[in-house]
Amino acid sequence: MMFLVQAGSICLSCLAAFQRSKKLLAACRRKYCRLAVIAAPVFIAFIGLPTAQAQEEPSNTPQETLQIIVTARDITIDANFAGTDFYIAGVLENTDPLLRRQNRYDIIVVLEGPQQNIVLYKKERRLGLWLNGSSVKFTNVPQFYALASTRELRDITVPQTYQSLGLGLNYLPLHAKGRLSPEAIKLYKSELIALKQKQGLYGQETGSIAFGSTRLFSARFHLPDNVPVGPYTVKAYLFRDGVYSDEAATGLEITRKNIAYSLYHAAQTQSFRYGLAAVLIAIFIGFIGRTIFPK
């Protein structure tokens, strides 16, 4: 219960912060708009002109950048964990207001979980029986991969860009070990991704990024009830007119807390005592059961 309340209050304060900054920005715009109109030519005359001369490019707007923050460094899993929503806030800087208003900036945020080595067996039919046949080993496979984007991925940029960035489920860089043809590996890869999607651990969601103002945005992720624990990375990518322009990264940790942690820790470090305790508890519950329901 505590966790839910905590998560709820974090979400609320997050939203409130958004609202506040939205108002502030709007106020700023109104107040300084006229001032800016007057000041801009003067400013350019003093500073802008020499740089404009130095640069040959027609556009002299500085490179736009983005920054992200996670509202909580740790996400804790307690005994009553049932999945949760998780927000990542970000800010765009030096964006062209016109382009922004025309929605020509796109953002993709990826939340990636701890890595693992896995073996994928293909089920094959031999003598009428379905059994594990040929296999392939994948190293450093993320256990969790969630992608949030402002629009459909195919509308944001071209496949070549995704390929070079290793961005999106279709271009996830998975390294296979074994002497298999590239086609076979590709097939295994898509089977692996389909399996992970079915388990709710891999996903891409369009429209889960919301703009709080022209510069602020938030990306919403759902952490399912089977979310793996461990270190996570968050990476945000900014595209301008379909051209990759900047990225930012940060990390967070999903950990067990309280009783969930104690039990896990005991099972790992004091396994014999843990096993013995499990046996004694079972015998005790069996005895209680007989006492409650006598014959």
Next chain:
Amino acid sequence: MHIYLPIAETSVIIFVPLGLGALVGFFSGLFGVGGGFLITPLLIFYNIPPAIAVGSGANQVIASSAQGAFDHFKRRTLDIKLGLILSLAGLLGSFCGIYIFSFLRRLGQLDLIISLLYVGLLGIVGLLMAQESIKAVLRAGKGLPAMVKRPGRHNFLQKLPWKMRFQSSGLYISLLPVIGLGFIIGILSSIMGVGGGFILVPAMIYLLHVPTNIVVGTSLFQVSFVASFTTIMQAVTNHSVDIVLAVLLMIGGIVGVASGNRLGRRLKAEQLRLLMALLILMIALWLAFGLFIRPAELVTLVTLPGG
């Protein structure tokens, strides 16, 4: 209402493990088997990783079989001497079974061997029991007296040396088949992750000619012994016992075992055997279908430790 399983690393609705525990406990109480052969496949079906299903399932089996064993002990329908000898031989078998287990895993076809063992053993045991119990039920229906077989009159096992008297069972038999049976059950239980009650019960009835009313209690005693051993082994070697999951299963199991027991006492012995035969055959069929029918997922994902 969700609860997080710290070892399985997933969150489940609390009523699912409670319900599963009750269902398995019901059969456990009815037939005097541990229920390991039921709970493990059911947990895997519910997306619990197989190793954790085996470890936590074994832990739950202790509770439901101990509950029954306590009851039989109270009603003096438990042959402690026979149970202890079976259990000790079972531990020996378990040790050997662990080596066979790792050998099969190195061959890469552990899943297949386990499935074939399940289908083969359950199929044979189920068919034999069904055949015998249908005959017995039909005889009872015609009003004939139940077949009275004088224990071991024409049984080759009777000719073996090292005889021992088991007062509670009213038996005077050789130790060799008892130890052999316990040993084999031990091997099977560590390979298949079950207590072995579904094999032990018919074997005690048909091979050792232990009276049916004593069989159930003694089998439960042996099963709780072997399951305790399996639980500790799993906890130490694989860290795969999820105590939260197991306790939920146990709590559901309390109710299940009690109601299974109640129904069991209303049924006649041969009817009980027929029902158990049918259940065993159903599971054998279900597992056999899994081997021969094209699976929904054409790949199996195995996580390597230390990734």
